[in-house]
Structure formats: structure tokens, C-alpha cells
Amino acid sequence: MKHEFQPDLPPPANTVGFVGWLRKNLFNGLINSVITIVLAYLAISAIWGIVNWALINADWVGTTRDACSREGACWVFISVRWEQFMYGFYPEAELWRPRLFYATLAILIALLAYEKTPKRLWIGLFAIVVYPFLMAGLLYGDVAGLEVVETHRWGGLLVTLIIALVGIVASLPIGIVLALGRRSDMPIIRSLCTVYIEVWRGVPLITVLFMASVMLPLFLSEGSETNKLIRALIGVIMFSSAYMAEVIRGGLQAIPKGQYEAADALGLSYWKKVGLIILPQALKITIPSIVNTFIGLFKDTSLVLIIGMFDVLGIGQSANTDPDWLGFAIESYVFVALVFWVFCFGMSRYSIWLENKLHTGHKR
Structure with missing residues (x-):
């Protein structure tokens, strides 16, 4: 059957x-x-x-606290203080300058994030080499007939983005150099890089900012002076580059020894071996750690408040002391938290996308 x-x-x-x-x-x-x-x-x-x-139950429209008559949040407070949250105390007649900075920055980020953008490498070089100086001249002035706007009048999201972007762009290459130096076979270079990394990693960022703001002018020649923003940028770069160096060093140590031996067998020089074989693999491995350091740096920009600079959090705290708007601190902190979350979440999602794009079968 x-x-x-x-x-x-x-x-x-x-x-x-x-x-x-x-x-x-x-x-x-x-x-x-x-x-x-x-x-x-x-x-x-x-x-x-x-x-x-x-x-x-939130109130959205109005110009005074009398418009907040409901039991919910008073977002009128945020709308009234919107320009301070975005630009600090930048002159109202010159607000087109930071607005142009925001617009061009968003366009550059979109072009660099889009994988099929033509001439992407050249756009990246322009964004790193030329764009910062153009925007510095635009925001500060004293060029092309622009009115000078001192950096102590900058604030809000403008200061947060400037410190974060400069710290991120500058700390990565410096961190790579320090990581390579710490793994160098030359004792003097290895010792100098090790001392630099360990010293700056052992000091809180608050102390670094105080040193940059108070002690750095003592080492300058008499009569020379740097503004507070430049000093804060120097402190943030020196601090974050030490942490970045350790992240990169972890990636370098994760590369199998056979990769080094294969590069030596091909007769490659040290810089070709590092630039073409070792470093690309190390950076790919450390993408999550690098972005995590960037996110930490972005959030640490709020510490500049202690040296008298008003980032987006500092503007929120100063707005909370306004006698006309007492009692709306929750709305202020919620808005500031939302701003930080949007930028940090965006960086984390992009890092996940980049990690998946560069995935070559080693992920478990």
C-alpha cells in the first residue's frame, strides 16, 4: 500500500x-x-x-505668563525665550548670521550623511579645513564689513554646537596620533604620549575648564589675551583627545598580529601599513566607542556654565531666574533635555547605520 x-x-x-x-x-x-x-x-x-x-492641557500661544492659564505645560515660556535658547545674547539685527550658520551646517551634514553625494570627499575636506574659518569670520565679524560680535554675547545652542563640533573634529585626529604614539617603538614618543593621556584622563573636565579659563592666560606673553570661548575650546580638545586616544588604542590592539605581519611581508612602510591596513580596521571596530565619546563630549559642553559661558542649559537656568517667569523651570529643563536628546540620538543612530554598512562578517 x-x-x-x-x-x-x-x-x-x-x-x-x-x-x-x-x-x-x-x-x-x-x-x-x-x-x-x-x-x-x-x-x-x-x-x-x-x-x-x-x-x-499645555498652553502654546501668548507673550506673557498670563497666557498660561491651564494646568499643563506653559510652552509660551519657551517661545518667548526661543531666540535666547538658540543664539544667546546675539544682537537681534545680526541674527541672520547664526541662522546662516545653522542652515549651512545642516546642509553639509546632510550631504556628508547621504552615501551617493557626488564629490563627497571634497565636501568633507571643505567642511573640516575651510568651513570653520568661514563661519568664525561670519559669526565674529570684523571681515567684509561685518559688525564685530564678541564671543561673550554668544550663547544657547550656538555655543553648544560650536564647542561640540570643534571638540569632535579636532579630538579625533589628535587622538589617533596619540594612540599611535603610545604604541610606538620609540621610547621617548611612547613616554610623552602615555604621560599626556594619563594626566588628562586623571583630571575632571571642570578642572580643565578652570585651568583653561584662569591659568592659560598666565602662560601667554604680557598684553596678549584670548577670549573665553577659545580657552574653553582648547581645554575641551585637550581633554577629549586623551579619551579618544584610548578608544583608538583599543581598536589598534584588537587587530590580529597577522595583519601587521602581512603588511610587513608586502614591504609596506610604516605609514602605508598604518594608513591603508591597520587604521581603517581599527576605526571600524571602534565606531561604537568613538560615537559614545562624541556623545559624552556633546553633553559635557554644559559644563562651560561654570566659567561664565551660557550654553543652551545655561540659558535655561538664567531664564528660570527671570521674575516675570518664575515657576516654569520644568518646561525649561524638559526643552533642554529634548535638545540634547535629539542630537545624541541622531549621532547614535548614524553610528549604528555606519557600523552595519561597514560590517564585513566579524560581528557576533
């Missing part, structure tokens, strides 16, 4: 898909089901309370 195999029946509907996932992970027993229901109730209640405060 010939046997005929029947086709397999589909699994029960309650064991696959979303329903199956719920039964397996959240409702796979009496205790787990009760815990799931209780936690879901608490989470929904908390989320509804936040949405109700931030959106439904």
Missing part, C-alpha cells in the same frame, strides 16, 4: 506572531500575567499623564 504524505498543518494562531510573542514572554504564567498587567497599567498611567501635561 502506497503511503501519501499530507502537507504540514500551520501552527496554531496563538503560538506565532504577535499573539505568540505575548504568550511566550508576558503571559506565560499566572504570576507573569499579573505582573504584566500591573506594569502596563502603571506605564499607561504615567504616559497618559505626561501627554496630558505636555500636549493636551
Whole structure:
């Protein structure tokens, strides 16, 4: 008798898909089901309370605190202080200059992030070599007939972005050089790089900013003076480059010894071996750690408040002391937190995309 195999029946509907996932992970027993229901109730209640405060019962339109008559958030406070949050105390007649900076920065980031942008390498070189000096002249003035705007009048998101961008762009190459120097076979170079890294990693950033603001002018010649923003940038770069060096060194040590031996067998010079074989692999491995350092640096820009510079957090704290707007500190801190979250989340997502794009089978 010939046997005929029947086709397999589909699994029960309650064991696959979303329903199956719920039964397996959240409702796979009496205790787990009760815990799931209780936690879901608490989470929904908390989320509804936040949405109700931030959106439904919030006040959005107005120019004075009298417009905030409801029980929710008073976003009128943020709208009234919007220009200070974005530009600090930049002259109102010259606000087109930081706005142009924001617009061109967004365009450059979009062009560099888009993989199929033509002449992408040249755009990147322009963004690193030429663009900072153009924007410095635009924002500070004293060129092409532009009015001088002293850096002590800069503030808000403008200062946050400048410190973060300069620190990120400058600390990466300096960190690479320090990491290579620490792994060098030359004792003097290795010792100097090791001392630099260990000293700056052992000092809090607050101390570094105080040193840059107070002690750095003591080492300058008499009559010469640097403004507070330049001193803060120098301190942030020196501090973050030490941490970046250790991140890069970890990537260099993760490269198998065979890669070094293969490069030596090909007769490559030291710089060709490092630039063409070792360093690209090390940077790819350390993408998560590099971006994590960048995110930490971006958040640490709020520490410049202690040396009298008003970044976006400093502007929020100063706005909270305005007698006409007392009692709206929560809205201020929520807005500042949202600003930091948007930029940090954007960097983290881009790093994940870049890591997946460069994935060559070594990820586990």
C-alpha cells in the first residue's frame, strides 16, 4: 500500500506572531500575567499623564505668563525665550548670521550623511579645513564689513554646537596620533604620549575648564589675551583627545598580529601599513566607542556654565531666574533635555547605520 504524505498543518494562531510573542514572554504564567498587567497599567498611567501635561492641557500661544492659564505645560515660556535658547545674547539685527550658520551646517551634514553625494570627499575636506574659518569670520565679524560680535554675547545652542563640533573634529585626529604614539617603538614618543593621556584622563573636565579659563592666560606673553570661548575650546580638545586616544588604542590592539605581519611581508612602510591596513580596521571596530565619546563630549559642553559661558542649559537656568517667569523651570529643563536628546540620538543612530554598512562578517 502506497503511503501519501499530507502537507504540514500551520501552527496554531496563538503560538506565532504577535499573539505568540505575548504568550511566550508576558503571559506565560499566572504570576507573569499579573505582573504584566500591573506594569502596563502603571506605564499607561504615567504616559497618559505626561501627554496630558505636555500636549493636551499645555498652553502654546501668548507673550506673557498670563497666557498660561491651564494646568499643563506653559510652552509660551519657551517661545518667548526661543531666540535666547538658540543664539544667546546675539544682537537681534545680526541674527541672520547664526541662522546662516545653522542652515549651512545642516546642509553639509546632510550631504556628508547621504552615501551617493557626488564629490563627497571634497565636501568633507571643505567642511573640516575651510568651513570653520568661514563661519568664525561670519559669526565674529570684523571681515567684509561685518559688525564685530564678541564671543561673550554668544550663547544657547550656538555655543553648544560650536564647542561640540570643534571638540569632535579636532579630538579625533589628535587622538589617533596619540594612540599611535603610545604604541610606538620609540621610547621617548611612547613616554610623552602615555604621560599626556594619563594626566588628562586623571583630571575632571571642570578642572580643565578652570585651568583653561584662569591659568592659560598666565602662560601667554604680557598684553596678549584670548577670549573665553577659545580657552574653553582648547581645554575641551585637550581633554577629549586623551579619551579618544584610548578608544583608538583599543581598536589598534584588537587587530590580529597577522595583519601587521602581512603588511610587513608586502614591504609596506610604516605609514602605508598604518594608513591603508591597520587604521581603517581599527576605526571600524571602534565606531561604537568613538560615537559614545562624541556623545559624552556633546553633553559635557554644559559644563562651560561654570566659567561664565551660557550654553543652551545655561540659558535655561538664567531664564528660570527671570521674575516675570518664575515657576516654569520644568518646561525649561524638559526643552533642554529634548535638545540634547535629539542630537545624541541622531549621532547614535548614524553610528549604528555606519557600523552595519561597514560590517564585513566579524560581528557576533
